[in-house]
Amino acid sequence: MTDSLPxxxxxxxxxxxxxxxxxxxxxxxxxxxxxGISEKLVAFMSEHLPEKLESVFITDSDxxxxxxxxxxNEEQRGQSNIKPKDFACxxxxxxxxxxxxxxxTDKLGNKKFLLxxxxxxxxxx
Numbered sequence: 304m305t306d307s308l309p310x311x312x313x314x315x316x317x318x319x320x321x322x323x324x325x326x327x328x329x330x331x332x333x334x335x336x337x338x339g340i341s342e343k344l345v346a347f348m349s350e351h352l353p354e355k356l357e358s359v360f361i362t363d364s365d366x367x368x369x370x371x372x373x374x375x376n377e378e379q380r381g382q383s384n385i386k387p388k389d390f391a392c393x394x395x396x397x398x399x400x401x402x403x404x405x406x407x408t409d410k411l412g413n414k415k416f417l418l419x420x421x422x423x424x425x426x427x428x
Contacts, residue, residue, distance in 0.1 A: 313394035323387035
């Protein structure tokens with residue numbers, strides 16, 4: 304896989320990286336980036352959600368949460384800190400996951416899912 308693959312297959316990748324860089328640099332601009340979804344994702348989610356999944360998006364609030372909770376402290380948990388360039392992988396992992404599992408439900412009743420892609424790190428190298 305090359306650097307150009309995520310951007311050519313997933314045009315949202317460069318938008319997500321730019322948005323993350325903006326947030327990392329302190330911007331408070333409102334962001335809402337829609338991500339195209341695959342039939343694979345829709346089919347999996349249909350088994351777990353009461354309605355058909357129609358869209359997925361990332362907002363500036365999501366990016367700030369990721370930066371705050373996963374940007375500088377992941378090494379303490381044995382993982383890599385998330386950087387803006389890692390956002391390029393989101394569409395790939397979302398649409399071509401190797402595994403996906405329902406792991407929890409939050410206090411508002413929203414289901415949480417863990418999607419994994421063994422080769423996702425390659426999209427940012």
